[in-house]
Amino acid sequence: MTRFWSRAAAAVLALGASGAALAGTGQPSPWQLNLQTPVTDVAQRSYDLHNVLVWVITAISVFVLALLVYVVVRFNEKSNPVPSKTTHHTGLEIAWTVIPIVILAAIAVPSFSLLRYQVEMPKADITVKAIGKQWYWTYEYPADQGGGFGFDSLMLSKEDAAKAGQPNLLAVDNELVLPAGKTVAIQVVGGDVIHNFAVPSIGVRMDAIPGRLNQTWFKTNVEGVYYGQCSRLCGQNHAFMPIAIRVVSAEKYAAWLVEAKKKFASNADDTVKVAARSTTVE
Numbered sequence: 001m002t003r004f005w006s007r008a009a010a011a012v013l014a015l016g017a018s019g020a021a022l023a024g025t026g027q028p029s030p031w032q033l034n035l036q037t038p039v040t041d042v043a044q045r046s047y048d049l050h051n052v053l054v055w056v057i058t059a060i061s062v063f064v065l066a067l068l069v070y071v072v073v074r075f076n077e078k079s080n081p082v083p084s085k086t087t088h089h090t091g092l093e094i095a096w097t098v099i100p101i102v103i104l105a106a107i108a109v110p111s112f113s114l115l116r117y118q119v120e121m122p123k124a125d126i127t128v129k130a131i132g133k134q135w136y137w138t139y140e141y142p143a144d145q146g147g148g149f150g151f152d153s154l155m156l157s158k159e160d161a162a163k164a165g166q167p168n169l170l171a172v173d174n175e176l177v178l179p180a181g182k183t184v185a186i187q188v189v190g191g192d193v194i195h196n197f198a199v200p201s202i203g204v205r206m207d208a209i210p211g212r213l214n215q216t217w218f219k220t221n222v223e224g225v226y227y228g229q230c231s232r233l234c235g236q237n238h239a240f241m242p243i244a245i246r247v248v249s250a251e252k253y254a255a256w257l258v259e260a261k262k263k264f265a266s267n268a269d270d271t272v273k274v275a276a277r278s279t280t281v282e
C-alpha cells in the first residue's frame, strides 16, 4: 500500500512537471494520466475538447458538493429547528432548468463541429481495408495504388514481443504500414462478428460490422508505431487482436510496398478462398 502511495505521489509530481510526460505515444505508459499523445488533428481536437470538459465537470461537481455541504451545515435539525414550508420558487426553478441547458448547448457546439470534422472524409491519397476477424485483423491494399495484396495481422506471443522489443499484447507479426503526410482512408468491415478498429493516438475508432462497409480516415506527419485494440466485445480472444499501424516516410513506404507485394503475393488466392468458404457457411 505504501508503494502505491509513493508511486501515486511520483505520478502527480511528474504530471506537475510536464502534463504530457505520462501519456504514451502510440501505446499506454505505466501510471499514465490523461489520453495517449495525439498525432493527428482529429486526436488533438478530441484531446483538447476532453480537457475542456474535465474542467466543466470539475466545476459542476465542486459547485454541487458546496451546495450539499452548505445544506448539511446550515439546515440540519440543530441549527435550523423550525424548517421553512416553502415548496416552490419560480425564479429558482427557471434557473436550474435554464443554466444546465446553456451549459449543454455550449458543449454541443465544439462537440458537433469535431464530430463533423471526424465524419466528413477528405479526399484520400491511399485507401486500405481492415477486416476484423475472430481474433485477428486482415489488411488489404488495393491494386491501383501499388498494392494488390492482403495479409493477416496476428498478435505476437509474450516471448516474441519481448524478443522484438515491442509491447506485450499490442505487438503483431504484420503491421499495417502507411506513409506519413498522406490522407489515409480506412475501410472497416467485420468478417464474422462485430469488431471495432480503434487506435487512440491517431484518434480513430470505427465499428467493423459484417456486411456493412464503414469508413474512417487519418493523416499524420509524425512517423512512429501506433497501437490499438479491438474495442467491441467480440468473443473469447477479444483482448488478443491488437492493431499496429507503422507510419513511415513516403520513400520507406514505397520500398515496403515492393517488398510486401512479393512477400504476400501468395496470399491473394487464400483471401479469395477464405471469403468463398465463409459465404458457403452462411
Ligand SMILES: [Cu+2]
Pocket: 132, 133, 194, 195, 196, 230, 231, 232, 233, 234, 238, 241
Ligand atoms: Cu474483435
